[in-house]
Amino acid sequence: MKPYAIGIDVGGTKIAAGLVDRAGIVLERFTTQAHAEQEPEFVISAIEAAYHAVLAQSGGEAADIEAVGLGFPGNTNGPAGLVLTSSNLPAWDHFPLRDVVAERLGVPVLLENDCNLCAVGEHRFGAGRGSRHMCYVTLSTGYGIGIIINNQLYVGHTGTAGEVGHIVIDIGGPPCGCGKHGCVMAYASGVGLSRMAYEAIDTGAETLLRERMPPDRQRFGGEVIAAAAGQGDAVAREILQTAGYYSGVGLSMVIEMLNPEVIVMGGGLTRIGPMLLEPAMAAMREHTQPELWDSVRIVPWQLEADLGIIGAAANVFAGAETVRK
Amino acid sequence: MKPYAIGIDVGGTKIAAGLVDRAGIVLERFTTQAHAEQEPEFVISAIEAAYHAVLAQSGGEAADIEAVGLGFPGNTNGPAGLVLTSSNLPAWDHFPLRDVVAERLGVPVLLENDCNLCAVGEHRFGAGRGSRHMCYVTLSTGYGIGIIINNQLYVGHTGTAGEVGHIVIDIGGPPCGCGKHGCVMAYASGVGLSRMAYEAIDTGAETLLRERMPPDRQRFGGEVIAAAAGQGDAVAREILQTAGYYSGVGLSMVIEMLNPEVIVMGGGLTRIGPMLLEPAMAAMREHTQPELWDSVRIVPWQLEADLGIIGAAANVFAGAETVRK
Numbered sequence: 001m002k003p004y005a006i007g008i009d010v011g012g013t014k015i016a017a018g019l020v021d022r023a024g025i026v027l028e029r030f031t032t033q034a035h036a037e038q039e040p041e042f043v044i045s046a047i048e049a050a051y052h053a054v055l056a057q058s059g060g061e062a063a064d065i066e067a068v069g070l071g072f073p074g075n076t077n078g079p080a081g082l083v084l085t086s087s088n089l090p091a092w093d094h095f096p097l098r099d100v101v102a103e104r105l106g107v108p109v110l111l112e113n114d115c116n117l118c119a120v121g122e123h124r125f126g127a128g129r130g131s132r133h134m135c136y137v138t139l140s141t142g143y144g145i146g147i148i149i150n151n152q153l154y155v156g157h158t159g160t161a162g163e164v165g166h167i168v169i170d171i172g173g174p175p176c177g178c179g180k181h182g183c184v185m186a187y188a189s190g191v192g193l194s195r196m197a198y199e200a201i202d203t204g205a206e207t208l209l210r211e212r213m214p215p216d217r218q219r220f221g222g223e224v225i226a227a228a229a230g231q232g233d234a235v236a237r238e239i240l241q242t243a244g245y246y247s248g249v250g251l252s253m254v255i256e257m258l259n260p261e262v263i264v265m266g267g268g269l270t271r272i273g274p275m276l277l278e279p280a281m282a283a284m285r286e287h288t289q290p291e292l293w294d295s296v297r298i299v300p301w302q303l304e305a306d307l308g309i310i311g312a313a314a315n316v317f318a319g320a321e322t323v324r325k
Numbered sequence: 326m327k328p329y330a331i332g333i334d335v336g337g338t339k340i341a342a343g344l345v346d347r348a349g350i351v352l353e354r355f356t357t358q359a360h361a362e363q364e365p366e367f368v369i370s371a372i373e374a375a376y377h378a379v380l381a382q383s384g385g386e387a388a389d390i391e392a393v394g395l396g397f398p399g400n401t402n403g404p405a406g407l408v409l410t411s412s413n414l415p416a417w418d419h420f421p422l423r424d425v426v427a428e429r430l431g432v433p434v435l436l437e438n439d440c441n442l443c444a445v446g447e448h449r450f451g452a453g454r455g456s457r458h459m460c461y462v463t464l465s466t467g468y469g470i471g472i473i474i475n476n477q478l479y480v481g482h483t484g485t486a487g488e489v490g491h492i493v494i495d496i497g498g499p500p501c502g503c504g505k506h507g508c509v510m511a512y513a514s515g516v517g518l519s520r521m522a523y524e525a526i527d528t529g530a531e532t533l534l535r536e537r538m539p540p541d542r543q544r545f546g547g548e549v550i551a552a553a554a555g556q557g558d559a560v561a562r563e564i565l566q567t568a569g570y571y572s573g574v575g576l577s578m579v580i581e582m583l584n585p586e587v588i589v590m591g592g593g594l595t596r597i598g599p600m601l602l603e604p605a606m607a608a609m610r611e612h613t614q615p616e617l618w619d620s621v622r623i624v625p626w627q628l629e630a631d632l633g634i635i636g637a638a639a640n641v642f643a644g645a646e647t648v649r650k
Contacts, residue, residue: 075616084616133482145582149474156584157458158620163581168574168612169494178614249493256488257470257582259481287493289503291400291409295483 002066005316006054008047009071009114009308010036012141015043017050018306019058020313024125026306028057036073037087040095048104065107067319069312071114072097073142077159078112084160110315112153114308115162118301119146120153120318121311122264126302131262135254136301137164139247139276140267141190145254153315164250165189184253187246190269194220196239207235226272237275244276248283255288255296266301327391330641331379333372334396334439334633335361337466340368342375343631344383345638349450351631353382361398362412365420373429390432392644394637396439397422398467402484403437409485435640437478439633440487443626444471445478445643446636447589451627456587460579461626462489464572464601465592466515470579478640489575490514509578512571515594519545521564532560551597562600569601573608580613580621591626 004027008017013035019028030053034046051068055061075084081098098111112120119128119136128134134148143165147154155161165185166178173182174195186192197209197220208228214220228236254263269276285293303310329352333342338360344353355378359371376393380386400409406423423436437445444453444461453459459473468490472479480486490510491503498507499520511517522534522545533553539545553561579588594601610618628635 149479154474156620157586158584158617160617160620161582161584163584163614163617166614167578167581169496171495171574180612180614249496253492253578253582256492257486257578259483259486259488261482287505289400289488289491289505292483292485292488295481295485 002064004060004064005066005069005313006051007069007071007117007309007312007314007316008050009117009312010043010047010073011114011308012036012073015046015050016309017047017054018309018313019054019060020310022317024121024303024310024314026309028054029309030054030057037089039089040091040097040100044097044100044104047101051105062107067108067110067316068101068105069117069314069316070098070101070109070111071117071308071312072111073114075160076111076113078110078116078155079159081109081111082159083111084158110312110319112312112315113146113155113159113162114311115144116146116153116155117311117315118266118307119148119264119311120314121303121307122266122301123148123151124314124318125310126307127264127299128262131260133258133260134262134264135258135260136264136266137247137251137254138267139188139265139269143185143189143192143247143250147258153318164253167250167253169246169249184246184250188243188250190219190222192246193222193225193239193243193269196242197225197236200235200239205235208233209236222269222272226275229275240272240275241279243269244279245283247276248280248285249287251280251284251298252287255284255292259292260296263296263298264301265298266304266307270300327389329385329389330391330394330638331376332394332396332634332637332639332641333375334442334637335368335372335398336439336633337361337398340371340375341634342379343634343638344379344385345635347642349446349628349635349639351634353379354634355379355382362414364414365416365422365425369422369425369429372426376430387432392433392435392641393426393430394442394639394641395423395426395434395436396442396633396637397436398439400485401436401438403435403441403480404484406434406436407484408436409483435637435644437637437640438471438480438484438487439636440469441471441478441480442636442640443591443632444473444589444636445639446628446632447591447626448473448476449639449643450635451632452589452624453587456585458583458585459587459589460583460585461589461591462572462576462579463592464513464590464594468510468514468572468575472583478643489578492575492578494571494574509571509575513568513575515544515547517571518547518550518564518568518594521567522550522561525560525564530560533558534561547594547597551600554600565597565600566604568594569604570608572601573605573610574612576605576609576623577612580609580617584617585621588621588623589626590623591629591632595625
C-alpha cells in the first residue's frame with residue numbers, strides 16, 4: 001500500500017492537481033489554466049504537466065504513488081474509463097481518457113465524474129464521514145449529485161447516475177444546455193442564474209445587473225448577482241430566490257428517491273449563503289413528504305476548494321482498498 | 326437452509342399468501358378480504374389466519390419454513406420492522422408489525438414495503454434476472470419504485486427510498502393524497518386516473534364515463550376508463566394519455582437519477598397496454614437526455630398476479646443467504 005495518491009481535477013476553467021496522503025491531507029498543489037472545454041490532446045498534455053509538477057514539487061517518486069485519481073466534468077463512465085461527452089467537442093465522444101493518461105504517465109489512473117469524486121471526498125474525509133448512505137449535491141456552474149450507497153460510490157449501469165440537474169421540473173420551461181426544457185439546472189446553477197439575469201436585463205427590468213454585465217454576453221458570475229442582491233437589488237434577490245427554490249426542489253427529489261442519511265451541499269454558489277440557501281430549505285420542505293423532513297441531515301461541505309483533488313485521491317484509496325480486500 | 330418461505334402480501338383490497346419454494350414457484354395460495362386500510366389488530370389476525378391456511382393446505386410444517394416475508398403498502402421501515410404510516414389510521418404510526426406478527430406466528434418475519442418486494446421478486450425470479458442495478462416501477466393504485474443496487478434491495482436510511490410517486494413534477498398542480506400538489510402520482514396512478522375522470526365529469530365533458538361512475542364517488546377502476554377509451558371515448562383516451570405522459574416523466578427521473586440497467590414495469594395499470602404505455606415511452610424520451618435513451622432496457626413484469634407473494638418470499642431467500650454468508 002503506497003502512501004500517496006495524486007488527485008487531478010479537470011474543471012471548466014482550470015486543472016488543479018495535488019499530492020494527497022491517506023489522511024486526506026493535501027501536501028502539494030499545482031494549478032494550470034487548461035480546462036475541460038479544450039481539445040483532448042491539449043487537456044492530456046496539461047494533465048501530464050500537472051502530474052509531473054506536483055511530483056517534482058514534493059521531491060517524491062512515482063513509486064510512492066498508488067494511482068492518479070482523475071476528475072472530469074460532465075458525462076463520464078468511470079468504470080469504463082471513458083469521457084462520454086464534453087462541451088460539444090466531438091473529439092471527446094467516448095474518449096478513453098483513463099487509458100490514454102495512464103499510458104502517458106506510466107501509473108494507474110482512475111477516472112470519474114468530478115461531482116461523484118466530491119461525494120467520495122466528503123464521505124471519506126469531510127462532512128459525510130460515518131454515514132452509510134450519502135449524497136453530495138453540487139450547486140455550481142451546474143447542478144448534480146454524487147451518490148454513496150453502502151459506503152461506496154454508486155455510478156449506475158453506464159456511469160451517469162446522479163443527473164438530478166437534468167430532471168425536468170418545469171414542463172415547457174426555459175431551455176437547458178442538454179436540449180430539453182425546464183430542467184432543474186436551467187434554474188439552480190450558475191448557468192441558470194446567468195440566464196435569469198440576462199432575461200431580466202433584456203426585458204427592461206430596473207437592476208444594478210445591467211451596468212455589471214460581463215462583456216460579450218459571457219456568463220454572469222454568481223458572485224456578481226449575489227453582490228447586487230446584497231445591495232438590495234430586487235431583481236438580483238428574486239433571481240437568487242428562484243435558483244434557491246429549484247435547488248430545494250432538487251433536494252426533495254433526492255430525499256424522496258434515495259432517502260439518504262446525509263446530504264452534503266457544496267459548490268461555489270453555496271458561498272452566497274442564506275439568500276440562496278433559505279429559499280432552498282423552504283422549497284425542500286414544501287416538496288418533501290413531512291415524515292421525511294427529519295430523515296436526513298443537510299450539512300455544508302467541509303473540504304471546499306480542495307474537494308476536487310481530495311475526492312479524486314479518495315477514490316484511489318477507496319478503490320485500492322476494495323481491490324485488496 | 327429450509328426449503329420454503331411463506332410470502333404474505335397485504336394489499337389495499339386483499340391479503341394474499343403463498344407457500345413459495347427456492348425456485349420461486351408458488352405451491353399453495355390463500356386469499357382473504359382483509360386489507361391494509363383496516364385497524365392493526367384486524368389485519369394481524371388476518372395475516373395469522375392466512376399463514377395457517379397456507380401451511381394447512383400444503384400439509385407442511387412450520388419447521389420447513391425459513392421465514393415469512395411480509396409486504397405492506399405505503400411507508401415502511403423494513404430493516405426496523407416498522408409500518409411508518411398507513412391509510413391515515415393513527416394506530417399504524419410506527420407500528421412494529423414485524424415483531425408483533427413474528428410473536429404470533431412463532432417464525433421469523435421480514436417486513437418490507439410491497440413495491441420493494443416486487444423489485445426483489447422480479448430481480449430474483451422474473452424480468453430483472455441477471456441485472457446488477459434494476460428498478461421496478463409499479464403503475465397501480467399508486468406509483469412507486471423498488472431499487473436494486475449491486476444485486477441487493479436498497480431501501481435508504483429510514484426505509485423509504487423509491488418515493489418517485491411523490492416527487493413534485495407540476496408545481497401548483499392538483500392535490501395529492503400526501504398533502505402536496507402536482508406529484509407524479511397525482512396523474513400517473515389509479516388514484517390519478519380516477520381524479521381526472523371525475524374532473525372531466527364535473528366540468529360537463531361529454532363522455533361514456535359519466536354513466537359508468539361508481540356509486541358514492543368511489544374510485545374509478547382503471548379498467549373502466551380503459552374500456553371507454555377502447556370504445557373511442559375521447560375524454561377517456563385523453564386521461565390515459567395524461568397518465569401515461571406523467572408515468573414516462575417518472576421513468577425519466579429514475580433513469581437520470583439512478584441509471585439502472587433494467588427497468589421492470591408492472592402493476593395492474595400496465596395491462597391497459599399501448600394507450601397508456603406509448604405516451605409513457607414518448608414522454609420518457611422527451612424528458613431524458615438522448616445519450617441515456619439506450620442505457621436502459623425497459624421490460625414488462627413477468628410474475629404479475631403472483632409477484633406480491635413471490636417477492637415477499639424472495640426477500641426471505643435473499644436475506645437468509647446474506648445472513649449465512
